[in-house]
Amino acid sequence: MAASVELAPEDALRLHVLLAGEVLAVRIDEGQRLLWALTPKGEARIPLHPIGRSDAYFMRVREVLGGHALGSPGGYPVHLRRWTRMGQSSSKNLEALLKLGEPEAVAAVAHAPGLTDELARRAWWAWPSAEIARSMLGCQTVRTGETGPVLASFLVEHLPFEEDPVAAMNTVRSVLAAGLLDEPTRLGLWQKARRKPAYYLGFLESQADDLPPEAPLPLPADLPDNAWSRMLARCFSGTGQAYLKAAEQALDKPPAHETVYLLLNLLGRHFSSVRGEPGRDALPERHAEALSVLAQLRAEDAEPILTRTTAVGPLMRRKLEPLLDPLVAQVRSLRVAP
Numbered sequence: 001m002a003a004s005v006e007l008a009p010e011d012a013l014r015l016h017v018l019l020a021g022e023v024l025a026v027r028i029d030e031g032q033r034l035l036w037a038l039t040p041k042g043e044a045r046i047p048l049h050p051i052g053r054s055d056a057y058f059m060r061v062r063e064v065l066g067g068h069a070l071g072s073p074g075g076y077p078v079h080l081r082r083w084t085r086m087g088q089s090s091s092k093n094l095e096a097l098l099k100l101g102e103p104e105a106v107a108a109v110a111h112a113p114g115l116t117d118e119l120a121r122r123a124w125w126a127w128p129s130a131e132i133a134r135s136m137l138g139c140q141t142v143r144t145g146e147t148g149p150v151l152a153s154f155l156v157e158h159l160p161f162e163e164d165p166v167a168a169m170n171t172v173r174s175v176l177a178a179g180l181l182d183e184p185t186r187l188g189l190w191q192k193a194r195r196k197p198a199y200y201l202g203f204l205e206s207q208a209d210d211l212p213p214e215a216p217l218p219l220p221a222d223l224p225d226n227a228w229s230r231m232l233a234r235c236f237s238g239t240g241q242a243y244l245k246a247a248e249q250a251l252d253k254p255p256a257h258e259t260v261y262l263l264l265n266l267l268g269r270h271f272s273s274v275r276g277e278p279g280r281d282a283l284p285e286r287h288a289e290a291l292s293v294l295a296q297l298r299a300e301d302a303e304p305i306l307t308r309t310t311a312v313g314p315l316m317r318r319k320l321e322p323l324l325d326p327l328v329a330q331v332r333s334l335r336v337a338p
Helices: 009-020 054-070 076-085 091-097 103-110 117-126 130-137 147-161 165-178 183-192 197-206 227-236 238-252 257-270 285-295 299-306 313-333
Strands: 025-029 034-039 042-047
Touching (some): 054 091, 130 147, 130 165, 147 165, 165 257, 197 238, 197 257, 257 299
Antiparallel strands (some): 025 034
């Protein structure tokens, strides 16, 4: 049991001295056998000297940290469960979790509703990963603070090395929704989406009316002012044509289940203003039909197919052809003038 493990005397002494001062966050590098601490004065480093099994020794170190940070000798596992049951509401609890040297505790802080910019700074020091960055960029306080641009820059810089297409898609979604990219970087992501169409979902989600425009289409004459004509005008604008082109490419090559579900929800939301609205008959029939079909889309439309397969990539796309091919045709119809 980890509780029966004794720390090496030099480790116990250094930990005691460290914890006697103010510690903001801790991380443990088990491979290098180092404990790092973030303090108001900077970083502190403590070499560790495991006795016996390394995993049990590092657990004992975390128990010491947990006992100090959370005021009880139970250590990390007991206290994290207790803290979770408390509803993640106390900023004091969030601060304490960053002192445990435990990545799972850092992740809990990154997802917490009470996250502040200062806590985000400490969490980022404790575990600088794409997962943590994406999570914290979802917090408006972090976006508008000093940590937000740091996270966005990291995610863009590391995007080419992200092998998981869903994680890459979520990275693009995060940085675009945060609104922290300069225009050259944003346009660079738009260009990269030609080769990786799942990137387009970030643009469709948060920047639908701020896309690099395509050539607009002329509207039919004498359209009434109603939801249907306004949506058609939105589609025929330069940014609307860019949206449709991106949607078509995303529909053509979704890499994974999550991409399909999200894309269908995004399209349904984008065209939702015509649902149940009168005035459809004022539009050319093929355009009215396209708007009607796209407005009804939702993730559940793909469930009969995707819940029966674990396939991804080309094999998944072949199974989805009965659903996606007609949708591509409807999108294309809105890229052709009456």
